[in-house]
Amino acid sequence: MNMQMPVRETRCPTHPGELLKEDVLPALHLPVTEAARQLGVSRQTLYKIIAGTSPVTPEMAVRLGKWCGNGPGLWLRMQQAYDLWHAEQALGKVLEAIPSHAVG
Template sequence: MSGNPLLAGLAPTHPGEILREDILPAVNLPKTEIARRLGISRQTLYDLIEERQPVTPAMALRLGRLFGNAPEFWVNLQRDHDLRTLEVRMASELAAIEPIAA
């Protein structure tokens, strides 16, 4: 992806990192309470904030509702993370594809 050159070399940001580093400290509630309000298990919340689980559309709806932002915010973060991560893993495979001029 030819994106922002300022991001070159930086690891893609998982939505769980933003949740863990920025949002949860700002709301100052125990993770147990966050999980309860989201209607998920504590383990699911921990898997998300430890970047072991992606933000699904259903989770994006829950997070958007709880934190008062758009679910698209969460889905877009996950999409960007997935694309940037996969692009690195597929670099040689993608390089072998000859583009067609439209």
């Protein structure tokens, strides 16, 4: 049986903060300060997410999902894809040396 590793994406997935910065806030015509107030978080917290230096936590995903009307799933999936890509990049060759065992 020939088991192959899934092909790794070469392009980093978009951090959810970029979606906020590039699409959501401009569409709502809101500055970060007002968006943070409406979300019930500090301005610094929202700035860090927008800068891509802080992750969207499950709690923040719930807040964003309610605020945007699209639920928390989108925000968590985006963060998960971003985090997994970075973990795979960091492990690099180490992953290639780990054998895969299919159970089933």
